[in-house]
Amino acid sequence: GAVVSQHPSWVICKSGTSVKIECRSLDFQATTMFWYRQFPKQSLMLMATSNEGSKATYEQGVEKDKFLINHASLTLSTLTVTSAHPEDSSFYICSAAGTAKSTYTEAFFGQGTRLTVV
Amino acid sequence: ILNVEQSPQSLHVQEGDSTNFTCSFPSSNFYALHWYRWETAKSPEALFVMTLNGDEKKKGRISATLNTKEGYSYLYIKGSQPEDSATYLCAPGRNKLVFGAGTILRVKS
Numbered sequence: 001g002a003v004v005s006q007h008p009s010w011v012i013c014k015s016g017t018s019v020k021i022e023c024r025s026l027d028f029q030a031t032t033m034f035w036y037r038q039f040p041k042q043s044l045m046l047m048a049t050s051n052e053g054s055k056a057t058y059e060q061g062v063e064k065d066k067f068l069i070n071h072a073s074l075t076l077s078t079l080t081v082t083s084a085h086p087e088d089s090s091f092y093i094c095s096a097a098g099t100a101k102s103t104y105t106e107a108f109f110g111q112g113t114r115l116t117v118v
Numbered sequence: 119i120l121n122v123e124q125s126p127q128s129l130h131v132q133e134g135d136s137t138n139f140t141c142s143f144p145s146s147n148f149y150a151l152h153w154y155r156w157e158t159a160k161s162p163e164a165l166f167v168m169t170l171n172g173d174e175k176k177k178g179r180i181s182a183t184l185n186t187k188e189g190y191s192y193l194y195i196k197g198s199q200p201e202d203s204a205t206y207l208c209a210p211g212r213n214k215l216v217f218g219a220g221t222i223l224r225v226k227s
Contacts, residue, residue, distance in 0.1 A: 004161065034214060043122075043207070043219040093162075097213035106152075107213040109161040 002028045004096045006110025013084055013117055021079045021113045023094035029074035030096035034107065035067070038091040047092075050077050074098070084117040091115075120144055124208055124218035131198050132226055138194045139221040141208035145189035152215060153182055153193055154207040162207060165193075198225040 003026040013019050023033055032051050036044040048064075050056040050071035058064045066088075068080040077096075081088050093112035123142045131137050143151065150169045154162040166175045171186040179196045195202055203225045209215035 032213060036217075044217045046214065046216065049214055095162075095213075095215075106164055106167055107215060108164070109154075111159075111161045 002026075002096075002098070002108045004030075004094065004108045004110045006094055006113055008113055009111055010114040011116070013115070015085055015117055016083055018080055018082045019084055019115060021081075021092055021094075021115075023077045023079070023096065023110050025075045025096045025098060025108075028096075028098045030077070030098045031074065032097045033071055033077040034095045034097075035069060035077075035079050036093045036095070038093065038112075044093065047079075081115065084115070086117045089115055089117045120210060120216040122208065122210060122216055122218040124206075124221050126221060127219065128222040128224070130224045130226065133199060135198050135225075136194065136196045137198055137223065138192050139206055139223075141191045141193070141218055143189050143191075143208070143210040143218075145187060148186045148189075148210065149212050150210070151184055151186075151191050152209045152211070153191070154209070155204045156207055156220070157204045165206075195223070198223070200225045200227045 005024045007022045035047045037047050038044050047062045048056045048058045050069045052071050052074050056069035071077040095107040095109045097107040125140050153165040156162040166182045168184040173184045175182050182193045184191045205220040205222050207217050207220045209217045
C-alpha cells in the first residue's frame with residue numbers, strides 16, 4: 001500500500017502554545033486528507049476533511065479556529081492546534097486518499113501524533 | 119451520524135484458536151465497508167475494502183464477509199497467532215470513514 005508519514009509522533013507543549021502536525025503522502029498524490037482524533041478508549045472520530053487547494057470541511061462540533069487545517073499541496077496537509085489547552089491532549093491521526101497508487105475507495109493512514117498539553 | 123457497532127469489544131484467545139468479530143452498520147446509502155488492523159505504535163493497515171452484498175474476501179488466514187442488506191460484516195481469523203494481536207476496526211464509507219470502536223484481539227501463545 002501507499003505510505004503516509006505523520007510528524008511528530010508525539011509532542012508535549014505548554015498550555016497556550018500552538019502545535020503543528022504534518023501529514024505527508026510519500027509515494028502518491030493525496031487529493032483528499034482526513035484528520036481524526038481518538039479519545040481514550042474510544043474510536044477514531046473524524047474531525048475534518050481537507051482537499052488540496054481549498055478550505056477544509058469540519059465535522060459538527062469541531063472548532064475550525066481551534067484546529068487549523070492547511071492542504072497546500074498534493075502531498076502535505078497540516079493540522080495546527082492553536083492555543084492548546086489540556087483538554088486538547090489526545091491522539092491525532094491523518095489519512096490520505098488519492099488517485100495514483102491508491103484505489104479510489106482506499107485511504108492510508110499516518111502513524112498518529114500523541115499530543116500532551118501541560 | 120452513522121452508527122457503527124463492533125462486537126465484541128475485546129477478545130482473548132489461545133494460539134491456534136479461530137475467532138470472529140462483527141461489524142454492524144446502517145444498510146441505507148451503502149458504498150463500501152473497510153476493515154483495518156491497527157497494531158500498537160503502527161499505522162492502521164487496510165485489510166479489506168468490500169463493496170458487494172455477499173462478497174467474501176480472504177487474505178491469508180483472515181477472511182471477511184459482507185451483508186449490505188442487513189448491514190453487517192464478519193471478520194474471521196483462522197488459527198490465531200500472537201502476531202494477530204491488534205485492534206480490528208471497521209468503517210463504512212468511501213474514503214471519508216466513520217469508524218466503529220474496534221475489537222481488541224489478544225492472542226496468547
